[in-house]
Amino acid sequence: MNVLVVGSGGREHALCWSLGASPLVDQLFCAPGNGGIAEHARCIDIDVMDFDGLIGFCRSESVELVVVGPEAPLVAGIVDRMAEAGIKAFGPNAAAAAIEGSKGFSKDLCHKYDIPTADYGRFTDADAAKDYIRARGAPIVVKADGLAAGKGVTVAASVEEAESAVDAAFAGQFGEAGQELVIEEFLTGEEASFHVLVDGENVVPLASAQDHKAAYDGDIGPNTGGMGAYSPAPVVSDALAAEIMDKVVRPTVAAMKAEGRPYKGVLYCGLMICADGPKVIEYNCRFGDPECQVILARLMSDLLPALLAATDGVLDNFDLRWYPDPALTVVMAAQGYPGAYEKGTEIRNLGPASDLPGITIFHAGTRSDGNRITANGGRVLGVTARGATVTEAQARAYDAVDVVDWPDGFCRRDIGWRAVAREADGQSAETV
Ligand code: AMP
Ligand code: GLY
Numbered sequence: 001m002n003v004l005v006v007g008s009g010g011r012e013h014a015l016c017w018s019l020g021a022s023p024l025v026d027q028l029f030c031a032p033g034n035g036g037i038a039e040h041a042r043c044i045d046i047d048v049m050d051f052d053g054l055i056g057f058c059r060s061e062s063v064e065l066v067v068v069g070p071e072a073p074l075v076a077g078i079v080d081r082m083a084e085a086g087i088k089a090f091g092p093n094a095a096a097a098a099i100e101g102s103k104g105f106s107k108d109l110c111h112k113y114d115i116p117t118a119d120y121g122r123f124t125d126a127d128a129a130k131d132y133i134r135a136r137g138a139p140i141v142v143k144a145d146g147l148a149a150g151k152g153v154t155v156a157a158s159v160e161e162a163e164s165a166v167d168a169a170f171a172g173q174f175g176e177a178g179q180e181l182v183i184e185e186f187l188t189g190e191e192a193s194f195h196v197l198v199d200g201e202n203v204v205p206l207a208s209a210q211d212h213k214a215a216y217d218g219d220i221g222p223n224t225g226g227m228g229a230y231s232p233a234p235v236v237s238d239a240l241a242a243e244i245m246d247k248v249v250r251p252t253v254a255a256m257k258a259e260g261r262p263y264k265g266v267l268y269c270g271l272m273i274c275a276d277g278p279k280v281i282e283y284n285c286r287f288g289d290p291e292c293q294v295i296l297a298r299l300m301s302d303l304l305p306a307l308l309a310a311t312d313g314v315l316d317n318f319d320l321r322w323y324p325d326p327a328l329t330v331v332m333a334a335q336g337y338p339g340a341y342e343k344g345t346e347i348r349n350l351g352p353a354s355d356l357p358g359i360t361i362f363h364a365g366t367r368s369d370g371n372r373i374t375a376n377g378g379r380v381l382g383v384t385a386r387g388a389t390v391t392e393a394q395a396r397a398y399d400a401v402d403v404v405d406w407p408d409g410f411c412r413r414d415i416g417w418r419a420v421a422r423e424a425d426g427q428s429a430e431t432v
Helices: 010-020 051-060 071-075 078-084 094-101 103-113 126-136 159-170 238-258 291-297 303-312 350-354 390-403 417-424
Strands: 003-007 028-032 065-068 088-090 120-123 140-144 153-156 181-185 190-199 203-205 214-216 220-223 228-231 264-274 277-284 327-334 359-363 366-369 372-375 379-386
Touching: 003 010, 003 051, 010 028, 010 291, 010 303, 010 359, 010 379, 028 051, 051 078, 065 078, 065 303, 071 078, 071 094, 078 088, 078 094, 088 303, 094 103, 094 238, 094 264, 094 277, 103 120, 103 181, 103 238, 103 277, 120 126, 126 140, 126 159, 126 181, 140 159, 153 159, 159 181, 190 238, 190 291, 190 303, 203 238, 228 291, 228 390, 238 264, 238 277, 264 303, 291 327, 291 379, 327 390, 350 359, 350 390, 359 390, 379 390, 390 417
Parallel strands: 003 028, 003 065, 065 088
Antiparallel strands: 120 181, 140 153, 140 181, 190 203, 190 264, 214 220, 228 327, 264 277, 327 379, 359 379, 366 372
């Protein structure tokens, strides 16, 4: 079968790496891809939002399955357009992708169907938003309703900070996406990313994961798309995974069906594990990045039949097998990220770094020009290691990071610290 992956990040490299290993895949294409993806797939220069261009390509190359990586084309209806053109695409249609595309929609869904989440209000007016903030007090969280590339959330420590976030959003900081706000209760606990495959009705959980969103060591500094991740997340014990399935995942999938928006694809539940149980912080309508890298690094089964079963509505009784070894990804980003950064700087020694035991390097934003690999984005590489423990995976990943010769990049040095601390305490890894 010919398969087209849509996207150009580390997530899409992991998808291509995984699909490229499937004996069921004849030709693998990626639009637009990147310097690392080019090793597994033929990269074609079509933008992820150019649906006509993508459909034309699928027709000319007899593509039978399109796997969509990022949220923007999903929310804009790429799966609907592909369906109209008679092309099978993995991912939710636009009506279902609203679960990520509108935070107001997802909060109302939780409220209506009794799915645990933070208390909230929805606002299109600054005065009403500020009244709510003053009545609730700080800390409090201000979120743009629409897609804002992971930058639309302000966790405000003071009422003044929250009010400034309201003013900035209504002044156009996030464009249209910030013209409606969700303001919600600040939750405390440990975060976990819980991904499941969904076929409209049936659900197959994927391995648990945790990412590090803050830019700097100690989980401080500005929020990013994710500076690293690991799987499994020790906080997600088997008992907690069962509770997440019962209280969050199954009710969400049933709610989407009841709303006439049956959900197909991968559903990523961003959770806060609070003292009184798991609560939804956000839903994403796609794989997390870099969570996808660590999840797929642990997947023993062939990914393609799983994606097809979700798309075809036949996930009941579908089973996936996982390597028990943990996986950990350290993101190497361009100096300055998530602020301004340079493109075009050269990265050397990727070969020797990849040859180290247990290492796979996923490219997130690179270009290949001849024999040179250059940086072409903010998050540039995802150095991924498997190991017998998270501690070993972490040590292997940083050994490889130290071999990569890229003076213009930086990374956090503490990815996985919670899990490593748990392992040092001798806590067993009874996790999924
Ligand atoms: P989101 O894009 O909604 O996942 O939010 C980005 C980050 O902001 C999350 O990963 C959390 O670290 C933080 N956050 C979001 N909502 C809340 C909340 N209600 N309470 C505490 N932290 C939050
Ligand atoms: N790593 C967080 C995300 O993909 O949204």
